[in-house]
Amino acid sequence: MADATIAAKKSTSFDLVEKEISNTIEQAELSLERFQENRESGEDLQNCIDFLNQLRGIFTLIELQGGTILCQESVAIANEVPVGASEDKNSLLASLSQALFILRRYVEYFDRRREDHPELLLDIINGLRQSRNAKPLPDSYFFDVEFQRVTPKPLSDTSIQPEVFEYRSRRLRHMYQVGLLNLLKKSEREVGFKLLNRAADGFAKLCKGSSIAELWRLTALATNLMLKNSMTLTGTRQRVFMRLEKYTREMVKLGKVATAKTISETVAKDLVYIIALSGDHSEKVREVLAGFQVSPLEFDETKLVAHRSLLMGPGSDVLSSLAKALHEEINHIKDKLDIIERGIDSDDTGLQQIGDSLGKLADTLTMLDLKRLSDLAKGLRAKLQEWSKTGRQPNDNELMLIADSVLNIEQAVSQLEDEGLTFETDKIAEQKSDVQSSPYLTEAHIVVVGESQAGLALAKRAITAYLESSGDKLHLANVQSVLDGVLGALLMIEQSRAAKVLKSMARCIEEKLLRSESKPEDHLLETLADALTSLEYYVDSLGRNAEGNAELLSLAEDSVGSLGY
Structure with a gap:
């Protein structure tokens, strides 16, 4: 009830200043644009900073946390840009322009939904901080959790001999390092998480009864949930697992003494946040979170990614829907080609139908800015339309060439669905088909x-x-x-x-x-x-x-x- 009251007050306050916010953002954008055109104009740069500070004051007053911090970081970036800035400051100016764009989108987002989710802005905020070589904010920066102070205690199981502890911890550390390397390379994500999970589970058993065992239990659960629910491996989350590797090194180097080490609250908080954000409502997750007096977050990872796409551009759901429609069109083309190749086409419109389908494909690929693939589809359509007009039937080799090109487009669509829209997607149009790539x-x-x-x-x-x-x-x-x-x-x-x-x-x-x-x-x-x-x-x-x-x-x-x- 208290949260609902706070949200209502925030919403009412926003309505009172909404027009002023929009006008001030516009003035900041115009000032920055004028400075970029004339970098000797210190007045325009200062005006941009003043407008940002004005926005920060408004957001602080109405308690819009996301907008407050984004303005704060934008001011910090603007202060790094000198009057008469040379080209080496272009990246800072580009970051500032992007921040203003996202700030406007976030205000529109709040206006539509009346929900303040500052975590949506964490990527852009950390991008700004990185531009000025500041330490990035952790994923859990906007997450509240209380930790009870406990006296560090070492491993209680005296039956484990030092040499056995050293041997086992060395092997587990090796496994953890291999898993971490896979995650950092972004090549074997699933394997990386599985190895981290197994290593963390092994450390938790090895350190049973000690202070550090809880940290490894949280790590094991967090890695399992990230894999199970396909959670995004952000740069900040990578750094969490890199910090955990230091604990494995100390356990190998110091032996059983390292089990009494005080746990970093920042690392533990990040792990608890991952667990709460996962969207998993199982009994085990609820039990672990209850120990920290928190519950699974309603605004979970799935919603976070989906809502962030509203700010940053087309999301995975849009691409997935497009890919599904493209696959249906491609399957129709393949079926029709198969009928023609078998010589069982019942009418003379088969080539025309394939050409029409390729035209639809080309239009969608153009919309996605996949020019090479679109040109490939258009070229095939033109060839088929010419054959259809003259009544010429293609031979087997010509049909195979068309089929190869269609398979290239299908491969690109599959990549689009799995990996998103990248500059590599369009290059598939120029690949040559062979047995190995079949x-x-x-x-x-x-x-x-x-x-x-x-x-x-x-x-x-x-x-x-x-x-x-x-x-x-x-x-x-x-x-x-x-x-x-x-x-x-x-x-x-x-x-x-x-x-x-x-x-x-x-x-x-x-x-x-x-x-x-x-x-x-x-x-x-x-x-x-x-x-x-x-x-x-x-x-x-x-x-x-x-x-x-x-x-x-x-x-x-x-x-x-x-x-x-």
Whole structure:
């Protein structure tokens, strides 16, 4: 009720000054524009700063937090620009122009929705701060959470020997580093999160009872939710995981003493914010957040991304809808080409229909500013229309060339849907089709990789069931045959190195689990699980890149090697 009252007062106050805000933003934009035309005009630059300060005062008065901070950062940028600014200050002026544009859009956003979500502006704010070499604000800057002060305490489990702690923490740190590197490279996002999650979960178990265990539990949950809900890996979130890597280094360097280290509230707050923002309302998430007296945020990651797109341009939902419509048109073209190629077209309008569909494709691609792809579609349409007018039927080679071009457009649309609109999308128009780039070969590769993943996951579940049943070997009955199937799949896609690792794992399972009369040591099972997990993630990386992630394979080799295989 209190929040609703505050929102109502803010809305009423905004109505009183809305016109003044709009006029002041316009005056700031005009002053900046005049200064850019004549950089000796210090008066125009000062006027721009004065108008921004005036806006900041208004936003502070009506408690519009997003507008207040954006104006504050804009003033800081403007103060970095000297009178008579040379070209090396162009980036600062460009940042200031963008900030004014976004400020106007944010005011319009608030006017329509009457919701102040300053987190929508965090990217532009941090962009401004980066332009003047200031430290970026964390993702959780606008998030309120209270932390209770606790006395740091070390690891309580005295049964863990220092050398075992050092060995395990070193292996977990290695896994964490490989995962972090994948995230920083932005090449293997899913694998990176899975490795971070497993490493964090391992650290939480290793540090059970200590002060730092809570930090690793939050990390494990946050990484799992980011992967599960496809949360955006922003620069600020990357920095959170980079800061956590320092804790892994201290645990390797200092040993058990490091478990008593005081947790950084900033890092913990960022992790709690990720969990609250995830949109996950499961019992586990609610339980963790309740410990910090917060609830899952209603304005979650999905809404944040969608609303930010309103400020920054076309969003993923728009591109997805366009891609769906384009795919439908392309499928219609492919079906019609197939009918013509088989010689079963019932009338003479087939080529004309394909040409009309290509015309629709070209218009949509032009709207997306994909000029090369649009020209490709237009060229095909012109050729088909000419054949249709003269009554000429294309031969098989000509139909294949048309089909190849249509497949190029289809590939571009798929990329548009998966990765968004980038400058690389339009280059696909100039690619030459060959066997290696065939989408059908790619699909076959994906099927084989998928079967391999399923086999490794089944083997992991069987071993887990074996452990939970206190060593009932019946659960392992089919593991060897499953691994043999995965081995054949790996050899089929010429992954001999991965196949060798899998052979070693199979031999380890045979000798240490199936033939052994005694229960295997926890250390052996943990390391074997690490090896299987690393290989599973490597196979998963093959689904996105034919070469795979060699570091993951090395991680699996190291794990198997440490077991003596």
